Amino acid sequence: MEESFAPYVRRVYYYETDKMSVVHHSNYIRWFEESRIDFMRHAGLDCAMLEGEGILMPVTGVEAKYRSSIFFDEDFSVRPHLVYFNGVRASFRYEIRAVKRDVLAVTGESWHCFIDEKTRAPVNLKRMSPWFYARALELVEGENKRR
Amino acid sequence: MEESFAPYVRRVYYYETDKMSVVHHSNYIRWFEESRIDFMRHAGLDCAMLEGEGILMPVTGVEAKYRSSIFFDEDFSVRPHLVYFNGVRASFRYEIRAVKRDVLAVTGESWHCFIDEKTRAPVNLKRMSPWFYARALELVEGENKRR
Amino acid sequence: MEESFAPYVRRVYYYETDKMSVVHHSNYIRWFEESRIDFMRHAGLDCAMLEGEGILMPVTGVEAKYRSSIFFDEDFSVRPHLVYFNGVRASFRYEIRAVKRDVLAVTGESWHCFIDEKTRAPVNLKRMSPWFYARALELVEGENKRR
Amino acid sequence: MEESFAPYVRRVYYYETDKMSVVHHSNYIRWFEESRIDFMRHAGLDCAMLEGEGILMPVTGVEAKYRSSIFFDEDFSVRPHLVYFNGVRASFRYEIRAVKRDVLAVTGESWHCFIDEKTRAPVNLKRMSPWFYARALELVEGENKRR
Numbered sequence: 001m002e003e004s005f006a007p008y009v010r011r012v013y014y015y016e017t018d019k020m021s022v023v024h025h026s027n028y029i030r031w032f033e034e035s036r037i038d039f040m041r042h043a044g045l046d047c048a049m050l051e052g053e054g055i056l057m058p059v060t061g062v063e064a065k066y067r068s069s070i071f072f073d074e075d076f077s078v079r080p081h082l083v084y085f086n087g088v089r090a091s092f093r094y095e096i097r098a099v100k101r102d103v104l105a106v107t108g109e110s111w112h113c114f115i116d117e118k119t120r121a122p123v124n125l126k127r128m129s130p131w132f133y134a135r136a137l138e139l140v141e142g143e144n145k146r147r
Numbered sequence: 148m149e150e151s152f153a154p155y156v157r158r159v160y161y162y163e164t165d166k167m168s169v170v171h172h173s174n175y176i177r178w179f180e181e182s183r184i185d186f187m188r189h190a191g192l193d194c195a196m197l198e199g200e201g202i203l204m205p206v207t208g209v210e211a212k213y214r215s216s217i218f219f220d221e222d223f224s225v226r227p228h229l230v231y232f233n234g235v236r237a238s239f240r241y242e243i244r245a246v247k248r249d250v251l252a253v254t255g256e257s258w259h260c261f262i263d264e265k266t267r268a269p270v271n272l273k274r275m276s277p278w279f280y281a282r283a284l285e286l287v288e289g290e291n292k293r294r
Numbered sequence: 295m296e297e298s299f300a301p302y303v304r305r306v307y308y309y310e311t312d313k314m315s316v317v318h319h320s321n322y323i324r325w326f327e328e329s330r331i332d333f334m335r336h337a338g339l340d341c342a343m344l345e346g347e348g349i350l351m352p353v354t355g356v357e358a359k360y361r362s363s364i365f366f367d368e369d370f371s372v373r374p375h376l377v378y379f380n381g382v383r384a385s386f387r388y389e390i391r392a393v394k395r396d397v398l399a400v401t402g403e404s405w406h407c408f409i410d411e412k413t414r415a416p417v418n419l420k421r422m423s424p425w426f427y428a429r430a431l432e433l434v435e436g437e438n439k440r441r
Numbered sequence: 442m443e444e445s446f447a448p449y450v451r452r453v454y455y456y457e458t459d460k461m462s463v464v465h466h467s468n469y470i471r472w473f474e475e476s477r478i479d480f481m482r483h484a485g486l487d488c489a490m491l492e493g494e495g496i497l498m499p500v501t502g503v504e505a506k507y508r509s510s511i512f513f514d515e516d517f518s519v520r521p522h523l524v525y526f527n528g529v530r531a532s533f534r535y536e537i538r539a540v541k542r543d544v545l546a547v548t549g550e551s552w553h554c555f556i557d558e559k560t561r562a563p564v565n566l567k568r569m570s571p572w573f574y575a576r577a578l579e580l581v582e583g584e585n586k587r588r
Contacts, residue, residue, distance in 0.1 A: 010304075014331060014341075015171050015324050019164035019219055025500040026162055026470040030309050033467070037308060037367075047308075048367040059466040063504045072166055073331075073342040157451075161478060161488075162471050172353040173327070176320040177456050184455060184514075194455075195514040206319040210357045220478075220489040309465050313458035313513055320456055366460055 003142050005042055007077040008035035009099065014072060022069035028106045029062055032094050035078035036110070043082075044135045053129055054117045057090070064108035068098070075099040085140040087126040087133050089113050150289050152189055154224040155182035156246065161219060169216035175253045176209055179241050182225035183257070190229075191282045200276055201264045204237070211255035215245070222246040232287040234273040234280050236260050297436050299336055301371040302329035303393065308366055316363035322400045323356055326388045329372035330404065337376075338429045347423055348411045351384070358402035362392070369393040379434040381420040381427050383407050444583050446483055448518040449476035450540065453511060463510035469547045470503055473535050476519035477551065484523075485576045494570055495558045498531070505549035509539070516540040526581040528567040528574050530554050 008031075018024040037047050050057060070076050077097050084091035089112065096106040114123050125133040155178075165171040184194050197204060217223050224244050231238035236259065243253040261270050272280040302325075312318040331341050344351060364370050371391050378385035383406065390400040408417050419427040449472075459465040478488050491498060511517050518538050525532035530553065537547040555564050566574040 011332075013324070013328050015165060015173055015327060017166035018162060019166070019168045020497055020499065021166045022499075024162050025503065026467050026474070029467040029470055029503075030307070033309060034307050038305075056461055058461065058463075058510075059507060061504075061506045062466065062470075063502075065502045066500060069499075158479075160471070160475050162474060167350055167352065169352075172356065173320050173323040176323055176356075177454070180320070180456060181454050185452075203314055205314065205316075205363075206360060208357075208359045209319065209323075210355075212355045213353060216352075309459060309467055311460035312456060313460070313462045315460045318456050 003043075003139070005039060007079045008038045009075060009077045010034075012070060012072050012074050012076065017072050020069075022071060025064070025066055028064055028066070028096060028108070031076070031078055031096060032062070032064075032080070032092070032108055032110055033059075035080045035094065036092055039080045039082075043139055045132055045139070050129060050132055051117070055123060055125070055129060056115050056117050057112050058115060059110055060089075060113050061111040062108065063110075064106055066106055068103050068105045070096070070098050070105050074101075076105065081143050082136065082139050083109075083143060085136045087114075087124045087136075088122065090136065150190070150286070152186060154226045155185045156222060156224045157181075159217060159219050159221050159223065164219050167216075169218060172211070172213055175211055175213070175243060175255070178223070178225055178243060179209070179211075179227070179239070179255055179257055180206075182227045182241065183239055186227045186229075190286055192279055192286070197276060197279055198264070202270060202272070202276060203262050203264050204259050205262060206257055207236075207260050208258035209255065210257075211253055213253055215250050215252045217243070217245050217252050221248075223252065228290055229283065229286050230256075230290060232283045234261075234271045234283075235269065237283065297337075297433070299333060301373045302332045303369060303371045304328075306364060306366050306368050306370065311366050314363075316365060319358070319360055322358055322360070322390060322402070325370070325372055325390060326356070326358075326374070326386070326402055326404055327353075329374045329388065330386055333374045333376075337433055339426055339433070344408075344423060344426055345411070349417060349419070349423060350409050350411050351406050352409060353404055354383075354407050355405040356402065357404075358400055360400055362397050362399045364390070364392050364399050368395075370399065375437050376430065376433050377403075377437060379430045381408075381418045381430075382416065384430065444484075444580070446480060448520045449479045450516060450518045451475075453513050453515050453517065455513060458513050461510075463512060466505070466507055469505055469507070469537060469549070472517070472519055472537060473503070473505075473521070473533070473549055473551055474500075476521045476535065477533055480521045480523075484580055486573055486580070491570060491573055492558070496564060496566070496570060497556050497558050498553050499556060500551055501530075501554050502552040503549065504551075505547055507547055509544050509546045511537070511539050511546050515542075517546065522584050523577065523580050524550075524584060526577045528555075528565045528577075529563065531577065 016023050016027045079095045081093045083093050091111045094108045163170050163174045226242045228240045230240050238258050241255045263270050310317050310321045373389045375387045377387050385405045388402045457464050457468045520536045522534045524534050532552045535549045
């Protein structure tokens, strides 16, 4: 079943710009995170709930291609997609667009694992968080059909 | 006894500037923290050691006056002074200068309390961390004589 | 005439927390800015329009009292009030609350001046930006009646 | 001729940590920048001088692999290497290590182009900044011999 989620949208803050008068490139990495957490909450994969179970989801890798700048006060949208999940690792792809100008600004990907908050050892969500595991599988399968 | 500490010095990072081409005002608040933690380590009040004892030192207030801008790639110095300490509360004053131009850029103050990391209840360092208490009293008295 | 504006509301981002597991104190200073620019846009004092006229509105001072922590994933609200304006200087007061817990977390104030983007010299908006001047006076008078 | 540069070293700031009690992953991207600008200055490719000639060097892509966490108050080192340069594009590789623990924490790469500050059009440094061009070629050749 295909599911569709509203993109994550907000306006650029002043403090996100740098002396080139555009958004500093490190902030797009933060926008990936904002949109990922927002998407996960709406999709039934609440990050705060997972942390409540003592499981963290650190970033193990990130990649971004900056195609076009975004400016102060502009609305931007981010569309995150869960493109890989096997209970032990997950990966998301992102597209950031300048809304009014309808320009693709940044694309990227992030990779994640799941660890026990106390021991910091990797965990398999199939055993440790079945509700998250089932829902994430469902989403990634829907996503793969769409592509 | 008067003690003297080297000021905290470093260069402005590109990502600390904003589209006005100067350091964003929120970053000076972060520089207060950088210089405070550096000063405390050199003065024998190591923050990481205090945290190792389960005691946090949160900021309860902060104030900054922006007198002059600092620019990308400039060296700046911060001189933090411990101006109040009673085992329960502490306060620091700061002076940020552009080193080469020898210009006073920002002055400010921060207020702190001490809390138990687990209960988040206020603690008195006289009982909970005697080494920190004794050393901080010594410093604040030296500071008050100087003024 | 009394005017009323919706508070600025959004959720805490993961990257805004620190190792105390609460929002880092410097970020509240950034939230003041976010809410101020949002308020100004809704109130007819668009910051981006002012910058389009070559006028910047730097922060000359800021003050914050941290009364209670805000946590990851919480909704917070900020109510900014224009409490002083004379064409040359302006001042805003802020109240940040944790929405669900209905707790007052941070109060603060910021001071501003207006400068020419090129010369960086102070300007009087009465002459340089009459639309902004008239509207800001109207707002500050409404605000003063309310208090 | 092989040249050797001291790595970029500094301590982790409190505000760079997040609620996982480690450095937030977006900050490593900022450390790449800090170390790149520091390296360029020491290597005779001063970024501020290039900007003085009206040429900006934006980031067109970035990639990071997070292998191990870095903690508050630790010293870290970054070794940037100029691995590609043709006058129009450049690329750097980075290795971030926890100094005392001697652990490789993050590796990454960044890609850059050169643009005119006013027109934002790409420029070729062979024509626009011969001193930078000659020195960068020299460095990238030295780097390629070493590998």
